[in-house]
Each structure stands twice: as structure tokens, then as C-alpha cells.
Amino acid sequence: MAHDASIPPEDGITKGVSALTSKRPGGSCGARLFFSASWWKSPVILATVVAQEFLPGLLATTSHKPKRNPLSPPTRQRRRLPLSSRRPITPRSHRQRPYIANTPCWIITLQPNSDDVDLLLSAGKMQRLHINTIGGIDGRSGIPELEDNEHIASNVTRWRHLCELKSSEIGCYLAHLRAIRRAYRSGLDRVCILEDDVQLEPSFGRVLAELEQLPENIEMIRLMGLKVRKRKVAQTLNDGVHQLVRPERGWCGAQGYLINRRGMEKVLKYASRIFEPIDKVFDHFWQFDLKLYGVEPHLLWENAHISNIVKSNIHRTKVARWLYWLHPFGKLWRSVGRHFYLRLHSKEFYPAEKPTQRTGRTARIKS
Numbered sequence: 001m002a003h004d005a006s007i008p009p010e011d012g013i014t015k016g017v018s019a020l021t022s023k024r025p026g027g028s029c030g031a032r033l034f035f036s037a038s039w040w041k042s043p044v045i046l047a048t049v050v051a052q053e054f055l056p057g058l059l060a061t062t063s064h065k066p067k068r069n070p071l072s073p074p075t076r077q078r079r080r081l082p083l084s085s086r087r088p089i090t091p092r093s094h095r096q097r098p099y100i101a102n103t104p105c106w107i108i109t110l111q112p113n114s115d116d117v118d119l120l121l122s123a124g125k126m127q128r129l130h131i132n133t134i135g136g137i138d139g140r141s142g143i144p145e146l147e148d149n150e151h152i153a154s155n156v157t158r159w160r161h162l163c164e165l166k167s168s169e170i171g172c173y174l175a176h177l178r179a180i181r182r183a184y185r186s187g188l189d190r191v192c193i194l195e196d197d198v199q200l201e202p203s204f205g206r207v208l209a210e211l212e213q214l215p216e217n218i219e220m221i222r223l224m225g226l227k228v229r230k231r232k233v234a235q236t237l238n239d240g241v242h243q244l245v246r247p248e249r250g251w252c253g254a255q256g257y258l259i260n261r262r263g264m265e266k267v268l269k270y271a272s273r274i275f276e277p278i279d280k281v282f283d284h285f286w287q288f289d290l291k292l293y294g295v296e297p298h299l300l301w302e303n304a305h306i307s308n309i310v311k312s313n314i315h316r317t318k319v320a321r322w323l324y325w326l327h328p329f330g331k332l333w334r335s336v337g338r339h340f341y342l343r344l345h346s347k348e349f350y351p352a353e354k355p356t357q358r359t360g361r362t363a364r365i366k367s
Contacts, residue, residue: 097128101209103258104188105131108175109196110138116303117196127205133196134179139171148181149272150174156275160334162327164317165274173278176254177271184264191264194256198224198300207242207299211258214244219263219291220282224298224360225251228367230352234293245294248342248349250283256300257282266290284334286341298360 105124109117112133124131137144144167146152157164165173176193183191190212204223211221221244231247259267270288271281285292342349359365 100128100205103190103212105192107133107194108136110136123200137171137175139167143167153273153275158319176278190260192258197303198255201299204299221258222294223256224300226253232352243296254279286338296359301361
């Protein structure tokens with residue numbers, strides 16, 4: 001390529017660039033930058049124009065980070081681990097906390113998806129309990145099918161209660177009996193059995209954790225009852241509010257109780273013959289030497305509801321007339337047996353007196 005010797009290379013480059021840049025309308029050289037004159041044939045001029053025109057804009061778009069103030073503290077670079085080595089972060093509300101009590105709590109229910117059961121489950125989980133539901137036995141449409149050595153002794157029912165058990169009572173009875181049998185065969189040391197129409201007091205879990213540490217001779221503890229009886233205060237629990245008591249008569253009701261392995265054995269051996277409601281079996285603890293206790297104030301309270309269990313004393317089934325003559329003698333015989341048992345174990349039951357304050361929030365509690 002020919003070059004004019006009268007013009008130094010540097011001056012030619014400078015004039016060529018200044019001439020081209022002066023011709024840009026609005027700061028852009030346009031298409032004529034490359035074809036307007038012979039200057040474009042010089043590689044040096046072409047590289048200089050490209051550097052002046054395009055490089056500043058490219059740098060402006062890529063380096064837009066603000067300058068750090070030298071007086072500000074240095075920022076800590078966050079170390080990013082590979083995805084395979086990252087551990088998922090569990091929300092604080094979902095992190096597992098240790099259970100407050102080791103004893104499993106089973107809710108007997110025919111409607112596991114009902115609002116009452118959901119409320120009871122939520123309350124148990126809030127108190128960090130091993131709580132779950134187990135299926136009940138529906139006897140509303142007829143007498144359920146019996147298992148193992150279960151049998152209905154209707155003649156004993158007529159003699160002792162002057163009636164016959166309703167099928168719904170038998171279903172409730174079998175639900176409790178089979179729950180106890182299931183716990184025993186599973187090898188559990190203790191189980192807490194609840195019905196689905198109760199609610200937990202705020203202190204339930206904390207007191208249950210203390211009750212499960214009691215000696216083996218305390219075989220069953222009722223967590224609520226429907227009758228107020230004379231009782232002996234066996235001991236005051238650690239919170240200074242609740243007491244372990246030994247009632248001299250039954251509290252009535254099977255809404256909730258804690259039973260250990262020795263108590264399970266006694267109940268399963270005695271209660272396979274069905275002749276009265278399950279809560280009456282517990283009330284007659286002296287007949288099979290069940291070491292039965294209670295907690296005051298109660299740890300449960302019953303919802304106001306209409307029970308789906310038809311009681312045998314409503315629309316009683318007629319029995320033979322001679323049973324009405326025999327019934328008082330049978331009642332007297334059982335009373336003599338109860339008083340003999342209480343005198344034999346008088347140190348466990350006496351001195352006894354009725355509580356001076358209301359023992360629970362259940363509306364059906366009677367003196």
C-alpha cells in the first residue's frame with residue numbers, strides 16, 4: 001500500500017480520525033465510517049476508531065457496580081457449597097422436640113376425621129405427647145362380633161342390674177377391652193386411653209410425665225370422673241396443685257385413664273365376661289383387686305354432647321319377676337364384699353374425705 005512521504009504516519013492517523021469523528025451526526029459515525037474515504041484501508045486508523053467508538057460504551061454497560069467506601073467495613077464473602085452437599089433448612093416450627101412423656105395416648109373413636117378428634121390431636125401434639133387414634137367398635141346397628149374368649153353373660157346382667165346391655169354399650173366395652181389387649185400384646189409398660197369426647201387440661205402432659213414414673217403397685221389412674229367420692233390423698237404431685245388420690249368407691253366414667261401392665265393383666269382376666277358397662281368394671285375394682293387411683297383436679301374435661309351410647313337403664317328390658325326378689329340379696333352380698341376389702345386394705349383408703357373444691361370442669365359431675 002502506497003504512503004505519502006510528506007505526511008508522517010502519526011499525523012495522518014490523527015487527521016483521519018478527527019476528520020471521521022467530526023462527520024458523525026449525533027455522535028454516531030454511521031455506515032459511511034467504513035466507506036466514505038480511503039482511510040479505512042489503514043488497519044491502524046481502523047483499530048483506533050473502533051477503540052474510541054465502541055470500547056467506552058462496552059465498559060460502561062459491564063462495569064456498573066458502585067465503588068465501595070474505603071471507610072466502610074469489609075463485606076464477608078458468602079461461601080456457596082455445591083448443591084449435593086447442602087442440607088435443607090427445617091423451619092423452627094417443624095423441628096422435632098423431645099416428647100414430654102413416653103406413654104402412648106390412644107383416642108378411641110368411630111370418627112377419626114371429626115372436629116373433636118382433630119382438636120384433641122392438636123392439643124396432644126402441642127403438649128408433645130405420643131398421641132394417635134385407634135378404631136372404636138360400632139355397636140349401634142347390632143351386637144358386634146366377639147373375639148378370643150369374649151362372651152356375653154346376659155344372665156349375670158339380669159341378676160345384678162335387672163336389665164340387659166344395649167348393643168352400643170357392648171361396642172363401647174369391646175373398644176376399651178381390645179385397646180387394653182392391644183397394648184398388652186404390644187409389650188407396652190403403660191398406655192393412656194382416651195375417649196374422643198374429652199379435652200386436655202393445659203397441665204395434662206406435664207402431669208402424665210410424672211404419673212408414668214410412679215411405682216408398679218399403682219396399676220390404674222383415672223384422669224377424670226363423673227362422681228365425687230370420699231378419697232385418701234396418697235401424695236401431692238410435684239407441681240403442688242394436683243394430687244394422687246385413692247377413692248373408696250368408683251368415680252364412674254371411662255373417659256380417660258392410665259393403666260400399667262399389671263393392671264392390664266387383671267382387667268383382661270376379669271373383663272372377658274361381659275355383663276356390665278366398662279366403667280362399672282372399673283368401679284368394682286375391689287372384686288378383682290385392681291389398684292385404682294385418681295388425679296385431682298382432673299386432667300380431662302368432657303365436651304357437652306349427646307352420647308351415641310344408649311344406656312341399659314333407659315327403656316329397660318323386662319326380666320323375670322323372681323329376679324326382683326333376688327336382686328336386693330345380691331346387692332347386699334356385694335356391699336359386704338366391698339366393705340371387707342376396704343377394711344382389709346384400710347391403710348390404703350383411710351383416712352378419707354370428700355374434696356372441698358370442684359374437681360373438674362365437666363358439667364355432669366355429681367356429688
